[in-house]
Amino acid sequence: MLIKTHDNGFIHPVSSEITPQRAYAGRREMMKLLAGGVAGAALAGWASREALAQTQRPGKLAALAGGKSGVAGAVVMEKVTDYKDASTYNNFYEFGTDKADPARNAHTLKTSPWTVEIEGLVKKPGKYALEDLLKLSAQEERIYRMRCVEGWSMVIPWVGYSLSALIQRVEPQPSAKYLEFLTLADPKTMPFVGSRVLSWPYAEGLRMDEAMHPLTLLTFGMYGEVLPKQNGAPVRLVVPWKYGFKNAKSIVKIRFVDKEPATAWNKAAANEYGFYSNVNPNVDHPRWSQATERRIGEDGLFAKKRKTLMFNGYEAQVGQLYVGMDLKKNY
Template sequence: MLIKTSASGFIHPVSSEITPQGIYRSRRELIKLMAGGAAGAALASWAGREALAQTVAKPGKLAALAGARSAVAGAVTMEKITDYKDASSYNNFYEFGTDKSDPARNAHTLKTTPWTVEVEGLVKKPAKYTLEDLLKLSAQEERIYRLRCVEGWSMVIPWVGYSLAELINKVEPLGNARYIEFITQADPKTMPYVGSRVLDWPYVEALRLDEAMHPLTLLAFGMYGEVLPNQNGAPVRLVVPWKYGFKSGKSIVKIRFTDREPKTAWNKAAANEYGFYSNVNPNVDHPRWSQATERRIGEDGLFAKKRKTLMFNGYEAQVGQLYAGMDLKKYY
């Protein structure tokens, strides 16, 4: 180590010369891993995210989208919010690549204007909504939700949007409507991994109607007081906080009401691993790993102590009644 000195002794470095604590710790952890011979695909992915996170835009670079703090029960957690750089650089969005750092690197190609969302199926008032129409439909709220991913990591993100129920009530579902299907944009010109064999495109997710009507189910247009970054599902996405993150479809272009349980993207790809409901349930393991604990992104890197996974991601008091009497190991 080189220490700057002068005739009078030690010279204090300027702030720009001091390694931030988070980066310092990350480097130490990398050294530990390399010394132990643990370098591999997981380490490469993690190191790539750390490097990319230093270049991701901070809040203030995108258009502002503020919302009043939500009064919906359970919509605001008091947990520490995940840093923007982490939430916008560590993402699952397979249309832009399968590595966690790929979406932030590749999603600049996504064209979000103009944008329309078509609502069809078993509704009295099918319609095409422009993004501007959707934004005018209801007042924007800020909701600070936990996000739990099936791979075992979690975040706490301040989303901006409103309850999906506002749109559902607007289109007036028919009496035989039981499910809602959410279809994501699938444009190979602007989404370079559409057409890969990873999934059957377009990406499709779905909810029961009562799940979609729950006040916590959010139609989101922003996060951290700004419009959504492309890699986080711009310009409009779903956020269902008590389910694993892949249930919250991104870059939605179509919403379809149906009387039958839809086939969803991950359920079609691996039904034994990804059930239709996909509620966060620490008592139901993924076939290849435990779901009993989780790692909160941004908490001192790879060696942070894991957290105990909460039933329904901590929203049991709000949503548990939706599944009264169901066998949640069978309907996983």
Template sequence: MLIKTGRDGFIHPVSSEITPQAVYRDRREILRLMATGAAGTALAAWAGRQAQAQAQRPGKLAALQAARSTVPGAVTMEKVTDYKDASTYNNFYEFGTDKADPARNAHTLKTTPWTVEVEGLVKKPAKYALEDLLKLGAQEERIYRLRCVEGWSMVIPWVGYSLSKLVEKVEPMGNAKFVEFITLADPKTMPYVGSRVLDWPYAEGLRLDEAMHPLTLLSFGMYGEVLPNQNGAPVRLVVPWKYGFKSAKSLVKIRFTDREPKTAWNKAAANEYGFYSNVNPEVDHPRWSQATERRIGEDGLFAKKRKTLMFNGYEAQVGQLYAGMDLKKNY
């Protein structure tokens, strides 16, 4: 049993107390480049990244210290979406169907104490208290694109670690082929649970190899702080090459199974939301095109839509997972 008692929450180190490993590595890189004569360009790039990093943490919630990820593809140099936009324009139907509803209503969510139960076809099933779950892997900052099926996108600096750390800890059995993710469904704190829009609790799923991919993130924070309630506190999934609804929020149970799990949106409208839901500009939603997207924060009069990238721009990292598959049939 891994649940701790006598604690109401967890404490994160204050960012000013230590030098982040990512900053330390950047400084070392600057010194190396100075020796090769490339210092001017390097200093400008480093200063830009530092300025962006300082702007990322809004100082609203507890700090969550993290080193910059070294996982291939885990950090995009695209402009990060403003925290205000990322925390006020959300899909979280347990708190309402309008994009502004979660930020208005999610204050009722109670995130401490919190446990995540791992069960099913694993050798080491367990219940993890949040503080124990945090300790399973070193916290990393990963700047991922988030693409939603409605046609909008963001760039968010998430904090967490590869889900594979947890998967390896619980030791899946040989017949485990899929991972199901179950989220909290508490009508006392989530006012829209019980509405007819979805079958509650919200459930999502991945193939085991997708869950084991290093880009698949178990996230506890964003912008250098713990997750806001409306963004899936206290722990959520982030699968950057899939549409946003695959990244289940406020996880309470992870189940390993030999069968493809039934997922919330697939049950609601199978012809619109497939099990895989990989970002694919060549496969339109039945009611709108997926060829382009609108980046939140670029809403000016003359702002152009962006071309949607295959696998949301992560094709080099994840394309091999779907070799030989018909991606129009397996949408």
């Protein structure tokens, strides 16, 4: 059901709150450490994550049975990250700052009913029920590399469709240059909303050409299943050439605006988290290098880091968006 409408001092987090756990090991590596008497707590944590992954799977839906992607360069020919890792090692600060917190705490999130409000510089503002968004365009599976600003990465099969389908449906006005994404901020179901780590609701933004790019995905599922709550259910953004925090989760509002919108992490620390936040091995975070990354679930605690790829490996597809820009200044 489409519901028409026509409404046109925090403290910066300490490094321990935003830096991920160093890594976590696979079963074989953990057993080696356990034999040395040093890994009991780590093994318990690993077992807890695996149990959560098995008990919290939301299940398959016919509506999410997407076909393979037809977008050039979308599907990555790399080993897909295990579901248990992708669903239990997350950034979702509304449910806690530790990587394991979202899987433990997100069960309280209410995802039905759900609407996404479209407002601002568009000819057709309104509220879209989730059911209408699911039917708006043919869904497909796209296996994307995903890279977090803290230096870890995954390869995830997402299910959704290009955000451009929704943008075209609502008919942006010529003056609309950016999209602002606002996410749910419900302290009753999201226990860390109200904390001073960030300002709430969580806000992110894209330039119009970035939002219209076919790789930018409005996402409803992963691994052929409904999105787990800790991964941003029931609808989220996936922009695979940007750092993970640009991928807004549990979206409730999209605004079309004429000026660059303020975003959550940019407001928290503009010198660390730029508006664009394209994956760039040549631009370090002030407190760590971005030249290398660690693939989660790959070879345990002592995995060799891999080189970070420009635009996360999607330079051929998106590099033209930034021709003439100084990507160190516009980080």
